């Protein structure tokens with residue numbers, strides 16, 4: 045797999061970038077030592093800031109040793125302020141990463157408090173801010189925390205995680221801090237692509253979307269493969285349209301001959317298995333997944349090590365089923381907003397609605413294919429279905445179709461967030 049973007053195709057380590065890594069007080073603070081190490085390894089300069097509660101969980105010396113810089117923790121440290129005052133410190137980084145971010149600090153930031161060094165820096169900066177929330181599952185689900193997160197997202201804060209699983213408090217649920225490798229991957233990719241600096245205003249600002257696009261290639265031998273007629277044009281147009289609505293977009297792409305849309309992070313892959321791995325990793329921190337890729341349903345049981353010679357009149361290839369990417373991601377992330385595509389040559393509505401239910405999707409965009417329709421063309425027509433509605437889009441140019449589809453995704457996504465918030469409220473009222 046290769047990762048690239050329009051602005052910097054050599055994305056990867058980002059030498060010379062400055063990261064202000066801020067820690068709040070939670071047991072997950074120990075994981076930030078690994079995060080600091082990853083930033084340093086990527087060539088970044090790292091300045092650590094810790095709240096008083098963070099200092100109770102892990103020592104400042106650990107971070108001083110890792111970063112080579114004294115940790116800052118107080119607004120009232122005269123020597124540190126004389127070396128670099130807090131306003132200067134707020135201007136210094138290319139990005140601020142708050143990991144772990146506690147419910148308390150997130151609430152303070154959402155309401156504009158500035159009663160310690162960390163919150164003062166956040167209020168005094170115009171740099172991109174990433175937050176990796178970490179808290180007990182009920183604290184995370186609490187309507188107050190969720191309202192604060194909505195406020196932060198709408199202001200362009202980039203939220204990474206949290207994940208689900210066993211918690212330090214012994215409970216199981218959502219609220220685990222995102223793993224250091226995932227936080228580092230998101231921040232470094234954004235710094236490398238330049239997208240960190242560009243928070244676009246729109247209904248999807250602060251949201252992260254993953255789009256799969258193009259065909260896959262399933263090898264038969266070193267020179268041959270099984271593929272399909274997908275050009276990737278519709279998926280690339282969807283990625284561009286979601287970006288235009290303010291989302292941070294990762295495009296997981298099969299082999300196609302297209303330019304990466306501006307401001308979009310692209311990960312190239314070849315086989316369905318590659319695409320599955322890249323999509324699962326990208327979705328760990330996403331809000332929306334749109335599966336436009338025409339993923340091969342089957343791959344060869346055995347890939348020949350050498351080119352197959354034409355010695356026989358007939359040749360049999362044994363194929364085995366590939367995993368369904370959308371279903372796999374759904375089983376890992378029950379809350380993710382997932383949009384599928386259904387390319388059909390017959391019984392369009394019936395097949396599409398079947399997939400909507402079977403794959404537990406939020407929306408499905410159905411289109412006729414075959415006989416020169418949809419694949420490898422510049423125009424398309426879709427009928428989009430969801431649990432209690434449908435909308436016909438096109439026929440029109442694929443970019444126009446993508447614009448209308450992205451608008452519908454933003455609308456249905458907002459509706460899904462409202463439903464989730466009111467059912468949390470109703471559960472609490474019982």
Ligand code: C5P
Nearest residue numbers: 335336337339367368369370384385386
């Ligand atoms: O079941 P079918 O393959 O027709 O479903 C199409 C939808 O499922 C598309 O959104 C496609 O991107 C997705 N898909 C997938 N993984 C596969 C096959 C299809 O995510 N292995």
